[in-house]
Ligand code: SF4
């Protein structure tokens with residue numbers, strides 16, 4: 098009999114999307130995405146590549162399985178699979194791709210770096226694809242350029258009034274309910290799963306979460322209406338689509354950001 102902590106092994110077949118994307122400028126020539134794509138070489142059309150992985154510990158994460166596969170590819174003199182990651186703890190938002198068509202894979206409220214092989218069945222075939230959205234141009238394999246999110250944040254900008262030095266953190270009292278609600282929105286990690294799962298590739302849930310984070314706090318009141326308008330305009334300029342009202346974004350979000358914030362964002366726009 099096995100205990101929950103006893104490692105067992107699993108064999109998986111990975112069908113991985115392989116492609117080198119076009120260098121992207123998005124109006125920012127020489128930006129990191131353009132340089133990164135140049136290093137990989139000329140753009141190529143894509144396709145699935147199948148790799149069999151046998152006798153892996155079920156305690157490995159899916160990203161660790163990709164690490165092992167990449168070791169094998171490098172040893173064989175082949176290009177490793179490009180995928181993004183950083184914390185591998187579900188908090189930074191770097192990772193993200195489709196697993197069998199689902200953003201971040203089959204588990205609710207889980208980033209792809211928190212998927213473990215024990216969440217799959219022996220003999221499963223996993224199809225790994227990058228986020229599919231015009232506003233997230235493909236860089237390579239499972240990695241896309243999410244610079245559009247950065248430019249939306251930048252469009253929100255900063256308070257243009259000179260407010261002096263940073264005040265003492267507890268000088269402005271904030272009620273518990275207000276703080277909790279703001280924190281709920283602030284848990285958005287900017288992963289892009291909401292965009293990838295929306296049939297219109299809308300970034301509405303991401304933008305709404307960012308607006309609701311500051312817009313509910315006293316510190317976010319100066320220039321609040323201008324910020325909402327600027328961020329939504331930038332979302333449109335980046336090529337993200339309109340909200341499709343299907344709420345797939347909410348279902349795919351690893352941080353369970355509520356789609357209600359999108360309604361809140363629309364009310365914010367009414368202020369501008
Ligand atoms: S709203 Fe959710 S899915 Fe969208 S970027 Fe934020 S954390 Fe990711």
Ligand code: FES
Nearest residue numbers: 183185190192210
């Ligand atoms: S690597 Fe940081 S959230 Fe997945």
